[in-house]
Amino acid sequence: xxxxxxxxxxxxxxxxEGSHATQAKRERMLTLMANQLHELxxxxxxxxxxxxxxxxxxxxxWREQDLTTGTIKNRMAxxxxxxxxxxxxxxxxxxxxxxxxxxxxxxxxxxxxxx
Numbered sequence: 225x226x227x228x229x230x231x232x233x234x235x236x237x238x239x240x241e242g243s244h245a246t247q248a249k250r251e252r253m254l255t256l257m258a259n260q261l262h263e264l265x266x267x268x269x270x271x272x273x274x275x276x277x278x279x280x281x282x283x284x285x286w287r288e289q290d291l292t293t294g295t296i297k298n299r300m301a302x303x304x305x306x307x308x309x310x311x312x313x314x315x316x317x318x319x320x321x322x323x324x325x326x327x328x329x330x331x332x333x334x335x336x337x338x339x
Contacts, residue, residue: 226262228270235271235310254306257299257303260285261281264281271310274307274312
């Protein structure tokens with residue numbers, strides 16, 4: 225098991241917040257993100273080495289996969305939880321910044337419908 229996968233799994237098991245379903249979904253999402261980061265070439269990461277470039281890479285990949293805005297927002301919630309647990313809360317999200325991550329508006333006109 226890769227270091228990042230193991231550390232995120234331990235983090236989820238140590239910090240039991242939310243319902244059992246929420247905990248399980250969060251752990252699955254973080255494992256998926258760790259695997260995607262490895263596939264994108266970010267090797268040797270630890271849970272504490274999360275940086276804006278990693279989130280940008282994940283967002284780019286998710287947009288290429290044509291995921292819905294809601295799915296991306298749910299995954300970003302897991303990333304915020306991860307960042308908060310490793311004492312890096314919201315360091316990438318400055319609402320006044322032009323480089324803040326944009327997941328898209330949740331207005332009905334911007335929603336994608338699944339076939």
